[in-house]
Every structure is written in C-alpha cells, then in structure tokens.
Amino acid sequence: xxxxxxxxxxxxxxxxxxxxxxxxxxxxxxxxxxxxxxxxxxxxxxxxxxxxxxxxxxxxxxxxxxxxxxxxxxxxxxxxxxxxxxxxxxxxxxxxxxxxxxxxxxxxxxxxxxxxxxxxxxxxxxxxxxxxxxxxxxxxxxxxxxxxxxx
Amino acid sequence: xxxxxxxxxxxxxxxxxxxxxxxxxxxxxxxxxxxxxxxxxxxxxxxxxxxxxxxxxxxxxxxxxxx
Numbered sequence: 001x002x003x004x005x006x007x008x009x010x011x012x013x014x015x016x017x018x019x020x021x022x023x024x025x026x027x028x029x030x031x032x033x034x035x036x037x038x039x040x041x042x043x044x045x046x047x048x049x050x051x052x053x054x055x056x057x058x059x060x061x062x063x064x065x066x067x068x069x070x071x072x073x074x075x076x077x078x079x080x081x082x083x084x085x086x087x088x089x090x091x092x093x094x095x096x097x098x099x100x101x102x103x104x105x106x107x108x109x110x111x112x113x114x115x116x117x118x119x120x121x122x123x124x125x126x127x128x129x130x131x132x133x134x135x136x137x138x139x140x141x142x143x144x145x146x147x148x149x150x151x
Numbered sequence: 152x153x154x155x156x157x158x159x160x161x162x163x164x165x166x167x168x169x170x171x172x173x174x175x176x177x178x179x180x181x182x183x184x185x186x187x188x189x190x191x192x193x194x195x196x197x198x199x200x201x202x203x204x205x206x207x208x209x210x211x212x213x214x215x216x217x218x
Contacts (some may be wrong), residue, residue, distance in 0.1 A: 081172060090182040091189050099211050 007077075012082050014070050021067040028060025048119035048126055055116070095151055099144040108133040157185045159203045174198040174211035 003016025035053050043049050073079040086092070096102070111133040160170055167181040171217045176195060183189035184199075191199065191211070207213075 085171065085175050085177055088175070089177045089180055090192050090195060091183060092177070146198075151183060 007080065007084065011074065014074055014080070014083075018067060018070050018074075021063045021070070024063040025067060028056050028063065031056045032060065036038055036073055046120070048116060050121070051119075051126075051130075052116050056114070089093045091151060098147050099139060099140045101144070104136055104140045109110075110138050124141065152187055152190050152215070154182065154184060154187075155210050155212075158206075159210065162205070170199070170202070173202055185208060 032053070035049070035056070039049065073083050111129045115126050115129030115133065118129065156170075156212055160167070167178045167185075171178045171181045174195065175198065180189065180191075180195075184191050193207075194209050200207045203210060
C-alpha cells in the first residue's frame with residue numbers, strides 16, 4: 001500500500017474513532033443527567049452508585065480529551081503521520097504484546113462493568129472483580145514499563 | 152546489534168525524530184536501535200538502509216549472526 005493511501009485510510013479510522021468517542025461523551029453526559037435527576041434516593045445511598053458515577057465521569061472526561069486530541073491531529077498532516085507511526089511502531093507493538101495488551105485491557109473493562117452490575121446484588125463480588133481488574137491493569141502497566149526500559 | 156545509524160545520522164545532519172518520521176517509526180525506537188537495545192525487523196532495517204542509500208549489511212553489523 002502506498003504512503004498516501006495508508007494515510008487516507010488512517011484518516012478514515014480517526015474519523016470513525018471521533019464518532020465513537022462523541023457517542024461515548026454523549027452517553028456519559030446522558031448517564032450523568034440520569035444519575036443526578038432521576039436516580040432514586042435509595043440508589044444514591046449505595047456505594048456502587050458513587051463508584052458508577054465516578055467511572056462514568058472518568059469515561060466522559062477521558063473520551064472528551066481523546067476527541068480533542070484526534071480533532072487536532074486531523075488538521076495537521078505531520079501530527080497525523082507522527083500519530084500513525086506511534087500506533088504502528090513495531091517496538092511498541094512488541095512491548096504491548098509482552099504486557100498482554102489489548103486483551104488484558106478488554107477483560108479488565110468487562111470485569112469492571114460486570115462488577116458494577118453484580119455490585120447491586122452482592123457487594124463482595126463487586127469488590128473482588130474491581131480489585132482483580134485493577135491488579136491486572138497494574139501488572140500489565142509494570143510489565144510495559146519494564147520492557148520499555150530494557151527494549 | 153551494532154549499527155552505523157548514529158554515524159550516518161550525524162553525517163547527514165539528521166535528528167532521531169527526522170529519521171523516525173522518514174522511515175515510519177518513533178524516536179524512541181531509533182534510539183533503542185542505536186544503543187543496541189532493540190533489533191530492528193527486516194522491513195524497518197530495509198527502510199533505514201534505503202533511506203541512507205545503502206544496503207542492510209552496510210548499516211547493520213550482522214557479523215554475530217554469520218557463522
């Protein structure tokens with residue numbers, strides 16, 4: 001594939017990501033409004049509800065930051081190429097594979113979502129799943145840091 | 152693995168960032184290859200060598216792989 005074709009395809013990928021991130025920001029705002037105005041008083045007392053609100057806020061802020069970043073790089077060809085190189089860098093791909101990415105990230109996110117849902121029925125399950133997910137992510141992060149140092 | 156990338160960069164007055172951008176990688180990867188921490192894949196080695204108008208053997212020291 002020629003260089004300009006590669007960058008055109010990458011631009012399409014970035015535009016798709018912008019759509020997904022916009023949806024996530026809207027979802028976070030929607031859930032935030034629901035949590036603030038329509039959640040029952042009983043629900044608001046729950047510790048899981050507080051965690052869920054925090055997680056939704058974090059999701060919204062993180063998505064918004066990424067959205068701004070992608071919008072910015074779409075306007076500059078050099079920034080776009082640097083981002084493309086970063087994402088397709090063979091050394092980083094090798095490091096991420098050693099750190100178990102992206103599967104560890106996916107399983108951790110699933111565990112957090114399941115933990116929040118299960119938490120409304122059993123608090124112990126909530127704690128177990130959240131701690132396991134955080135430990136997984138921390139281990140992966142440490143492995144990534146170690147390999148970034150030695151590779 | 153020893154390489155001549157740093158020397159060639161200096162000769163051509165190139166920064167690691169400029170070389171990285173030209174061959175489609177990151178500054179950190181170029182730095183790791185130069186210090187011998189990371190061995191470049193065949194496609195990347197080819198791109199680097201071609202960028203300097205040389206062959207892979209002229210840029211990368213392959214003696215440790217040749218019996």
